[in-house]
Amino acid sequence: MEMLTFVLDDEGKDPLYHQLYEYIKKEIQEGRIKYNEKLPSKRKLADHLGVSQNTVTTAYEQLIDEGYVMSIERKGYFVQEIDNLLIFESPKENTTLKEEAVDRHIKYDFSYDGVDSESFPFYVWGKITREIINKCDAKLLTETESQGDYDLRQSIADYLRQSRGVICSADDIILSSGTEYLFYILFQLFDEEKIYGIENPGYEKLPFLFSSNKVQYIPIDVDENGMTLEGIEKSDPDIICITPAHQFPTGSIMPINRRVQLLNWMNGKNDRYIIEDDYDSEFKYSGRPIPALKGLKNSDKVIYMGNFSKSLSPGLRVSYMVMPEELMSRYKKELPFMICPIPTIEQRVLTEFMDRGFFARHLNRMRNIYRKKRELLVDCISRHEDKFRIIGADAGLHITVEVDNGMTEEELVESAAAQGVKVYGLSRYCSRDIDMNRILLGYAGITEEEIEKGVELLFKAWFD
Amino acid sequence: MEMLTFVLDDEGKDPLYHQLYEYIKKEIQEGRIKYNEKLPSKRKLADHLGVSQNTVTTAYEQLIDEGYVMSIERKGYFVQEIDNLLIFESPKENTTLKEEAVDRHIKYDFSYDGVDSESFPFYVWGKITREIINKCDAKLLTETESQGDYDLRQSIADYLRQSRGVICSADDIILSSGTEYLFYILFQLFDEEKIYGIENPGYEKLPFLFSSNKVQYIPIDVDENGMTLEGIEKSDPDIICITPAHQFPTGSIMPINRRVQLLNWMNGKNDRYIIEDDYDSEFKYSGRPIPALKGLKNSDKVIYMGNFSKSLSPGLRVSYMVMPEELMSRYKKELPFMICPIPTIEQRVLTEFMDRGFFARHLNRMRNIYRKKRELLVDCISRHEDKFRIIGADAGLHITVEVDNGMTEEELVESAAAQGVKVYGLSRYCSRDIDMNRILLGYAGITEEEIEKGVELLFKAWFD
Numbered sequence: 060m061e062m063l064t065f066v067l068d069d070e071g072k073d074p075l076y077h078q079l080y081e082y083i084k085k086e087i088q089e090g091r092i093k094y095n096e097k098l099p100s101k102r103k104l105a106d107h108l109g110v111s112q113n114t115v116t117t118a119y120e121q122l123i124d125e126g127y128v129m130s131i132e133r134k135g136y137f138v139q140e141i142d143n144l145l146i147f148e149s150p151k152e153n154t155t156l157k158e159e160a161v162d163r164h165i166k167y168d169f170s171y172d173g174v175d176s177e178s179f180p181f182y183v184w185g186k187i188t189r190e191i192i193n194k195c196d197a198k199l200l201t202e203t204e205s206q207g208d209y210d211l212r213q214s215i216a217d218y219l220r221q222s223r224g225v226i227c228s229a230d231d232i233i234l235s236s237g238t239e240y241l242f243y244i245l246f247q248l249f250d251e252e253k254i255y256g257i258e259n260p261g262y263e264k265l266p267f268l269f270s271s272n273k274v275q276y277i278p279i280d281v282d283e284n285g286m287t288l289e290g291i292e293k294s295d296p297d298i299i300c301i302t303p304a305h306q307f308p309t310g311s312i313m314p315i316n317r318r319v320q321l322l323n324w325m326n327g328k329n330d331r332y333i334i335e336d337d338y339d340s341e342f343k344y345s346g347r348p349i350p351a352l353k354g355l356k357n358s359d360k361v362i363y364m365g366n367f368s369k370s371l372s373p374g375l376r377v378s379y380m381v382m383p384e385e386l387m388s389r390y391k392k393e394l395p396f397m398i399c400p401i402p403t404i405e406q407r408v409l410t411e412f413m414d415r416g417f418f419a420r421h422l423n424r425m426r427n428i429y430r431k432k433r434e435l436l437v438d439c440i441s442r443h444e445d446k447f448r449i450i451g452a453d454a455g456l457h458i459t460v461e462v463d464n465g466m467t468e469e470e471l472v473e474s475a476a477a478q479g480v481k482v483y484g485l486s487r488y489c490s491r492d493i494d495m496n497r498i499l500l501g502y503a504g505i506t507e508e509e510i511e512k513g514v515e516l517l518f519k520a521w522f523d
Numbered sequence: 524m525e526m527l528t529f530v531l532d533d534e535g536k537d538p539l540y541h542q543l544y545e546y547i548k549k550e551i552q553e554g555r556i557k558y559n560e561k562l563p564s565k566r567k568l569a570d571h572l573g574v575s576q577n578t579v580t581t582a583y584e585q586l587i588d589e590g591y592v593m594s595i596e597r598k599g600y601f602v603q604e605i606d607n608l609l610i611f612e613s614p615k616e617n618t619t620l621k622e623e624a625v626d627r628h629i630k631y632d633f634s635y636d637g638v639d640s641e642s643f644p645f646y647v648w649g650k651i652t653r654e655i656i657n658k659c660d661a662k663l664l665t666e667t668e669s670q671g672d673y674d675l676r677q678s679i680a681d682y683l684r685q686s687r688g689v690i691c692s693a694d695d696i697i698l699s700s701g702t703e704y705l706f707y708i709l710f711q712l713f714d715e716e717k718i719y720g721i722e723n724p725g726y727e728k729l730p731f732l733f734s735s736n737k738v739q740y741i742p743i744d745v746d747e748n749g750m751t752l753e754g755i756e757k758s759d760p761d762i763i764c765i766t767p768a769h770q771f772p773t774g775s776i777m778p779i780n781r782r783v784q785l786l787n788w789m790n791g792k793n794d795r796y797i798i799e800d801d802y803d804s805e806f807k808y809s810g811r812p813i814p815a816l817k818g819l820k821n822s823d824k825v826i827y828m829g830n831f832s833k834s835l836s837p838g839l840r841v842s843y844m845v846m847p848e849e850l851m852s853r854y855k856k857e858l859p860f861m862i863c864p865i866p867t868i869e870q871r872v873l874t875e876f877m878d879r880g881f882f883a884r885h886l887n888r889m890r891n892i893y894r895k896k897r898e899l900l901v902d903c904i905s906r907h908e909d910k911f912r913i914i915g916a917d918a919g920l921h922i923t924v925e926v927d928n929g930m931t932e933e934e935l936v937e938s939a940a941a942q943g944v945k946v947y948g949l950s951r952y953c954s955r956d957i958d959m960n961r962i963l964l965g966y967a968g969i970t971e972e973e974i975e976k977g978v979e980l981l982f983k984a985w986f987d
Contacts, residue, residue: 396727
């Protein structure tokens with residue numbers, strides 16, 4: 060080919076070299092310049108088009124980089140073979156409107172999710188964050204250790220020792236972003252044959268998580284003291300997942316005797332483990348907090364999971380687990396590529412927040428706030444004591460109630476919704492149906508005023 | 524039992540109720556108070572010990588909560604059966620010294636990890652963070668949507684359209700915390716039989732990640748244009764993982780012809796996919812950036828992965844993928860429980876950072892900084908042009924060199940280390956040995972001065 064001719068737009072926003080590049084690319088793509096054809100020399104084309112040689116060079120180099128053209132020394136520029144006709148889509152807007160999923164008619168939501176949104180220490184959090192970022196420390200730009208920032212793990216170990224009776228060191232802890240990410244690690248460490256026993260009713264995420272990860276699990280019934288030994292013995296799992304501090308969702312606290320039984324079960328065979336999810340253990344309203352299972356003797360093989368979702372905010376996405384020694388050494392050996400998912404800045408902020416005593420202060424404050432909400436909720440309900448049985452109100456951020464009005468669970472939920480109140484039937488947490496006509500009422504994210512009005516509407520829905 | 528007697532410490536820090544609780548618990552644990560024994564009534568014990576009845580009540584309630592004691596109405600308090608002797612470990616310090624893993628004698632590290640640490644926009648980042656936190660928005664306390672904050676996904680979609688020729692909408696994007704977390708999602712979506720083809724040499728994390736997740740993979744050799752079609756046809760994988768923008772680690776840019784061939788391979792069967800990791804595509808030094816594979820026609824089934832580790836900082840832990848429509852609808856249906864691991868505050872900050880144009884400005888600035896470093900590195904090496912062959916210097920944040928001095932790769936790495944310079948042999952990235960005597964030199968995290976001095980020492984190590 061002797062020459063290429065086309066009109067350059069000198070006034071346009073697109074630089075000349077790019078116009079040239081686009082033009083030649085299109086000619087090649089659309090087959091008008093053929094395979095092996097020689098392009099004009101740079102000098103000639105520049106003269107011809109009245110542009111600088113640099114412009115042509117840049118365009119040609121781009122074509123070479125993208126594989127449209129090949130440069131052969133001393134010979135010139137030749138069009139490459141393109142297997143197929145191929146066009147770059149021209150960039151265009153392609154946006155879909157944001158969905159706003161709302162139950163429009165719901166005014167009072169006794170959801171278990173969320174925290175008291177007025178009490179987050181925005182000021183202190185912002186102040187510490189500013190301080191940390193202002194240090195301009197290059198370390199903020201690197202990933203933390205695979206297990207997470209050492210100092211943060213140390214602060215968590217201190218907290219666990221003081222508040223949960225769990226004796227561990229920073230080395231035993233892995234930080235991550237939530238239950239599914241902690242299990243991601245465990246799924247990689249345990250072999251595929253392992254069978255997990257999960258609470259029924261229990262945390263609704265687990266069955267989904269296990270089945271999407273092709274992991275075998277068995278729902279095991281809980282009684283008023285938590286997962287039953289009979290259930291465990293019948294199902295014969297290798298690993299059980301339990302919430303002894305405040306069974307989710309029934310709200311029961313596992314008594315010491317059951318705890319010891321479960322530990323004994325675990326220690327009865329080498330390859331058995333207990334995963335203790337201490338998800339809202341920060342909140343207990345009578346007496347002192349009950350030490351974790353992991354704080355008991357012979358609990359070495361207990362994998363302890365905790366997080367800051369209830370104690371600070373689910374928006375932080377910080378969770379952690381305390382690993383048995385042998386599992387941890389396997390983690391270090393087998394999963395060296397795992398990077399802690401929590402941003403380095405946030406890990407530093409949380410460390411400072413804990414080390415300067417703000418976390419302890421925040422917890423104490425929240426305990427009072429939630430205690431008041433809980434008392435109000437229990438009070439409001441107790442006005443109709445004969446028609447309600449309250450269960451699991453001693454800890455955590457939700458209670459459950461049995462309603463004695465002849466309605467099914469579904470009818471309870473639906474009649475409440477018709478009054479603009481959202482409540483949660485316990486069957487949604489059951490992997491296997493059990494006869495349990497109960498409603499869960501969360502109170503962390505709802506105001507005191509809303510609690511009063513919400514319960515009033517519940518009465519209307521259920522007893523009028 | 525008629526009475527319990529022990530000495531209360533009125534002056535101590537431990538509240539009286541807690542001393543009482545601890546005392547009784549210990550008596551039970553150590554078998555001095557037996558199963559079924561009745562505890563003194565609250566009134567009597569309070570009188571006896573000279574404390575308020577409240578103190579005793581609180582202690583008893585704690586014992587009841589923990590399952591040591593049972594209250595039987597009108598009868599009193601009875602000790603429960605404890606299966607085994609059991610002792611709460613007494614909290615004590617158990618800290619291990621932080622390990623400081625350093626190659627003490629290394630002065631110049633041509634690592635591929637890291638970014639230019641002096642150029643992170645700490646000031647702007649801190650300012651935006653402060654603004655966001657100061658809003659005290661309750662939404663900051665909730666998790667974002669499962670796919671990540673909608674606005675951030677929209678900003679990323681805009682960026683991808685403008686900079687990478689990838690046409691997608693916010694709805695097509697999932698945000699997560701890094702390669703292993705993106706693959707976690709894919710592992711759950713794809714069935715177990717899928718075989719992944721990975722580049723050899725390639726990203727060293729993938730073989731570990733795949734095998735720890737019990738996922739089958741086959742290393743497929745790359746030539747100077749990337750993964751070969753012959754290799755793919757021989758290994759017959761279902762999904763291939765490639766880095767066409769800048770093959771890691773060899774540095775080659777995949778020409779258009781190979782790209783089309785791979786797309787054709789993908790479209791040859793229904794269940795084939797390509798995972799395109801566009802890991803450092805922001806940096807290309809001649810011509811305009813090459814559009815991503817996902818920007819080409821017939822690339823619907825390409826899963827595009829990107830991140831902010833090279834363009835901003837690995838400490839942020841933000842990555843994303845653009846999903847094919849059908850996979851995304853399965854994600855929504857099958858993995859509704861997955862929560863985006865990125866903290867909500869950080870997602871908001873990054874969105875603002877992008878929307879106000881800071882990201883584009885930062886990228887332009889970094890392109891110049893890295894371009895200068897790259898030119899310096901290439902210049903320094905070119906002083907001994909006859910002894911080096913530089914490969915893959917047109918893009919990204921590393922180059923590779925072949926050294927013609929008769930040394931093996933191991934000898935090259937070790938003799939450099941002896942001079943205090945850390946370089947990386949390409950064999951560490953090989954799943955299967957291939958004859959490739961090459962060294963990787965990263966230059967993002969090293970200063971210009973260090974580049975000059977480091978290369979000088981390399982000459983000394985390799986040619987003196």
